[in-house]
Amino acid sequence: KDPRTDATASDFQAQFDFITEVKDKVDEAHQSIKQMRAVRAQLKTYTDRLAEDTKFDTLRVFAQAIDSTLTEIEKTLYQTKNKSNQDPLNFPIRLTNKLAHLNSLVQIDDFPPTQQAIDVKNELNEKIDVELAKYKKIVAEDVPAFNDLVREVSADTIILEKEKEKE
DSSP, X not given: OOTTOOOOHHHHHHHHHHHHHHHHHHHHHHHHHHHHHHXXXXXXXXXXXXXXXXXXXXXXXXXXXXXXXXXXXXXXXXOTTOOSTTHHHHSOOOHHHHHHHHHHHHTSSSSOOOXXXXXXXXXXXXXXXXXXXHHHHIIIIIHHHHHHHHHHTTOOSSOOOOOOOOO
């Protein structure tokens, strides 16, 4: 403790609890984003290998719908266009970026978070939870439905490229 402050042990505990809650929410969102990217990559890999047969059109459309929804959720949670240090000036920060920045502001001093910081955290958490609920619904409903559709249309899991005919 800085001897020049009048912060109490309970102030430090409140600050620590706030920082931990924010870190946990950002971690949850970032882990979900990693999983979303994995699902999207698997969908793309799988559908790219399917034969150009119309019996797989429903499968392709369903995969594209899942991919599009997951992309929108990710873009709401995280700014995907940031590639350089200059990009945050060009593209607006998203929910997880805002929440993480709030955490860095609360850590500056030896005081508990202000009511405004708590209100902003709660508002951002609610918005993040809405997006995470959409993601969890896709995982619980759409991904199993996609897998059922794969079985229904008898799509092959292992697909070998056919040799080109000799001319």
